[in-house]
Amino acid sequence: MAEIHVDVRGETCPVPLVEMRKAVKKAAPGDVIEIVGTNAASKKEIPMAAEALELKVLSIDENAEFWTIKILR
Amino acid sequence: MAEKTTIIVHSGDLDKMYSALIVANGSLAMGMEVSLYFTFWGLLRLKKGGLEKGPLSKMNFLGLGRMMIKSRMKKNNVASLERLMSDFKELGGKIIACEMTMEIMGVKKSDLMEELIDEYGAVGTYIQEARESTITLLI
Numbered sequence: 001m002a003e004i005h006v007d008v009r010g011e012t013c014p015v016p017l018v019e020m021r022k023a024v025k026k027a028a029p030g031d032v033i034e035i036v037g038t039n040a041a042s043k044k045e046i047p048m049a050a051e052a053l054e055l056k057v058l059s060i061d062e063n064a065e066f067w068t069i070k071i072l073r
Numbered sequence: 074m075a076e077k078t079t080i081i082v083h084s085g086d087l088d089k090m091y092s093a094l095i096v097a098n099g100s101l102a103m104g105m106e107v108s109l110y111f112t113f114w115g116l117l118r119l120k121k122g123g124l125e126k127g128p129l130s131k132m133n134f135l136g137l138g139r140m141m142i143k144s145r146m147k148k149n150n151v152a153s154l155e156r157l158m159s160d161f162k163e164l165g166g167k168i169i170a171c172e173m174t175m176e177i178m179g180v181k182k183s184d185l186m187e188e189l190i191d192e193y194g195a196v197g198t199y200i201q202e203a204r205e206s207t208i209t210l211l212i
Contacts, residue, residue, distance in 0.1 A: 014098045015152050018160045021102035025164070052103040 085114030
């Protein structure tokens with residue numbers, strides 16, 4: 001079970017969503033995908049996409065500089 | 074079967090190409106299938122080296138407005154159409170080129186980026202795609 005890191009800090013719509021989807025495609029079941037970004041809309045929409053893809057969101061964290069979302073493939 | 078988005082890409086304007094490809098990539102990212110049907114001015118954007126060539130649909134000002142928008146996009150780190158197109162293909166998006174437009178405008182297959190195009194078709198092809206789609210748009 002690997003942990004895959006996707007860094008989309010500084011990227012704007014639709015790149016964070018697309019990069020998340022590309023990572024999900026490459027991941028194996030059981031892998032954890034960690035996405036780090038700064039785009040505000042994507043912080044809301046990545047969990048929406050995860051739900052649409054029937055994947056579990058493990059955590060959503062945010063500090064002053066960026067947010068981190070973990071998804072279970 | 075996954076839900077599907079079908080978009081008629083009629084305009085070749087830069088801003089509308091962005092709208093089409095952003096909606097397309099968003100749909101793929103959220104687990105849908107996508108077909109893009111390129112026709113009229115949109116089809117010209119599939120010519121070799123043509124993807125980024127469109128003017129702005131409004132306030133183009135002979136290319137000055139376009140230059141301004143382009144530089145603001147760069148500043149805000151907006152992805153290029155080339156990148157959006159390559160992501161679109163990587164995520165399994167389908168591209169259909171309108172054969173009638175090719176005839177009217179004298180565009181040959183060899184003029185187009187054939188590696189991007191999955192199918193050449195006419196209205197029937199679009200209808201078959203659209204009738205099984207939950208989102209259909211004309212851009």
